[in-house]
Amino acid sequence: MSPIKLLERLIQLGFVLFGISLIVFLMMEATPGDPVEIMLGDSLASAEQKELLRRDMGLDRPLVARYLHFVGNALGGEFGQSFFHRRPVADLILERLPATIELTLVAMVVAVAVAIPLGIIAAVHRGGLLDRLASVGAMLGVSMPGFWFGILLIMLFAVRLHLLPVAGRIGYSHEVPAVTGLLLVDSLIALQPASFLAALGHLVLPAVTLGLAMAAILMRVTRTAMLEVLSQDYMTFAEAKGLSRRRILVRHGLKNALIPTVTVAAIETGSLLGGNMIVETIFAWPGLGRLVVEAIFARNYPVVQACVLFYAVTYVLLNFVADVLYTVLNPKVRL
Amino acid sequence: MTALLAIEGLQTFFATPAGEIRAVDGIDLEVAAGECLGVVGESGSGKSMAFLSVMGLVRRPGRVVAGRILLQGEDILGLAPAARRGLRGRVIAMTMQDALTALNPALTVGEQVAETLEAHAADLPTGRAARRRAVRARVVEILGLVGLPDAGRRLGDYPHQFSGGMRQRIMIACALVCRPRILVADEPTTALDVTVQAQILDLIGDMRRELGMAVVLISHDLGVVAERCERVAVFYAGQVVETGAVRDILDRPAHPYTRGLLRSIPRLDDPGRRIEPIPGQLTPADARPGRCRFLSRCALAAPPCRADIALADLGRGHRVRCVRLRP
Numbered sequence: 001m002s003p004i005k006l007l008e009r010l011i012q013l014g015f016v017l018f019g020i021s022l023i024v025f026l027m028m029e030a031t032p033g034d035p036v037e038i039m040l041g042d043s044l045a046s047a048e049q050k051e052l053l054r055r056d057m058g059l060d061r062p063l064v065a066r067y068l069h070f071v072g073n074a075l076g077g078e079f080g081q082s083f084f085h086r087r088p089v090a091d092l093i094l095e096r097l098p099a100t101i102e103l104t105l106v107a108m109v110v111a112v113a114v115a116i117p118l119g120i121i122a123a124v125h126r127g128g129l130l131d132r133l134a135s136v137g138a139m140l141g142v143s144m145p146g147f148w149f150g151i152l153l154i155m156l157f158a159v160r161l162h163l164l165p166v167a168g169r170i171g172y173s174h175e176v177p178a179v180t181g182l183l184l185v186d187s188l189i190a191l192q193p194a195s196f197l198a199a200l201g202h203l204v205l206p207a208v209t210l211g212l213a214m215a216a217i218l219m220r221v222t223r224t225a226m227l228e229v230l231s232q233d234y235m236t237f238a239e240a241k242g243l244s245r246r247r248i249l250v251r252h253g254l255k256n257a258l259i260p261t262v263t264v265a266a267i268e269t270g271s272l273l274g275g276n277m278i279v280e281t282i283f284a285w286p287g288l289g290r291l292v293v294e295a296i297f298a299r300n301y302p303v304v305q306a307c308v309l310f311y312a313v314t315y316v317l318l319n320f321v322a323d324v325l326y327t328v329l330n331p332k333v334r335l
Numbered sequence: 336m337t338a339l340l341a342i343e344g345l346q347t348f349f350a351t352p353a354g355e356i357r358a359v360d361g362i363d364l365e366v367a368a369g370e371c372l373g374v375v376g377e378s379g380s381g382k383s384m385a386f387l388s389v390m391g392l393v394r395r396p397g398r399v400v401a402g403r404i405l406l407q408g409e410d411i412l413g414l415a416p417a418a419r420r421g422l423r424g425r426v427i428a429m430t431m432q433d434a435l436t437a438l439n440p441a442l443t444v445g446e447q448v449a450e451t452l453e454a455h456a457a458d459l460p461t462g463r464a465a466r467r468r469a470v471r472a473r474v475v476e477i478l479g480l481v482g483l484p485d486a487g488r489r490l491g492d493y494p495h496q497f498s499g500g501m502r503q504r505i506m507i508a509c510a511l512v513c514r515p516r517i518l519v520a521d522e523p524t525t526a527l528d529v530t531v532q533a534q535i536l537d538l539i540g541d542m543r544r545e546l547g548m549a550v551v552l553i554s555h556d557l558g559v560v561a562e563r564c565e566r567v568a569v570f571y572a573g574q575v576v577e578t579g580a581v582r583d584i585l586d587r588p589a590h591p592y593t594r595g596l597l598r599s600i601p602r603l604d605d606p607g608r609r610i611e612p613i614p615g616q617l618t619p620a621d622a623r624p625g626r627c628r629f630l631s632r633c634a635l636a637a638p639p640c641r642a643d644i645a646l647a648d649l650g651r652g653h654r655v656r657c658v659r660l661r662p
Contacts, residue, residue: 242420244454
């Protein structure tokens, strides 16, 4: 991709982000419920005290002023104070982010590692037993809600078989010095294999729950792309050259089939963030998703705004990454 | 002398829900070392499928059900898949109709030519760097030979960066880099502009002399074959209906289908002549055994045509599958 095209894309990105910030801000404005009332609950605060708190939180100023204030601060990484924690929102997010990143990455790796080989095998043995099983599995995978699938997993592997833990990132007995915030990495850096295994054990169920839908979609995309590729003339020509079957499938097939697959994978990773809210709630995962859910119920505007903005920006950036990857993989496309 | 390639009684059938389709139904052909055989027929006549069968590239639900394919005297139908693969691209190579779709859009042309070599070459040096240099040298050499200008600098380019004619040359280079004994060129000019067609046919002829290989030129254009080949085989509905030296076939066509083909070619030297198309069209139903395959379209159809017709020898290798006509 040429630098000029890249710059164009980045400017487009700027407009999209502006739109997102506006929508995020207005959405929270339109949500019913007065944060001051909710915060004070049924307490005996007088009308003057409520007014004071409202002014304190900047809620008495006009809409446009508040929006500009919001954007200005957001650009500086300043999202205000959480109404409840009485701490900067940015701190809260940074504190929760590593847990979410770790969960999302592992879920993505699991999904990709399962889906791509399965999609290829299903395509190569089209109509075979494995293809049919994979298709049924994919159907279940996309249609089974995460909250239900997660609970099923907990019932089987935690409650009945006592194989895996149900909640949290790691047992209380483990103390891992924070370097990256990702427990799998940090425990390895600290040379604590027991902690690594504990963290891994805690990751299995939430990651599988989170990655299931993505795996199902990726499997379908890989299979379809591979079927399309298998019928191409260049596959026959590669065979006519006397190449081995393996080389034909990997070099000629996969390289082309991966073009749509990688694009979808990057976009789907964005959707994983949405799934995080449910999965983190079920598995008591101390990440961003749970922070948002708690903040929504509490009308904790600054936290919700900041998190939704964060999700949206990540999603847009992942789409951008998908575009770039698409051009890198596909020499015919120049953005 | 044994032929370089001998096809005997080859049958390739496709199992479909509607029944068995006899794509290739009893083909006998020989290709001598260094000669050029033209294979002519319309779409669905089985000419491509016959040579895909020879290459071992028939896809399901198609299957070679009977016959022998002797390559350098050895029946290759009985070979293990790995041994069969070792012949493809090394002893017998094939080019496809359209280089645009036959070349992989995601791989550079250098890689695509090199991989044929890497799949077979036993004579490459063993060291990694030396091997890479040797492969590169042979790739540049063959690309230069097929007439790709500035080949050394274009190895890293992708197929879409070349013109149609250049892509065709690159595909031919992929097929010829291991210097095969025989090249099957499947409709090498159909996808090309008229101005480039002659260049590509010239190239195939040049390479044939240069490498001393035999060429099977598959085409639906009898004119092209007449001009470039020594012998011709006319395919119809999965069978060879007439075969012989190009001169004999052009001068004394013995099968009504061949005559029809000749009458339907426009000629510059005889502008007053009317072009007579062959009525009707070839359908899978024509490939039924127990009758002449051309029966439904033939003006000379008669009761004796309702039986399996054998190839009759007219002398000098001129053979025809018709009981009604003799030249």
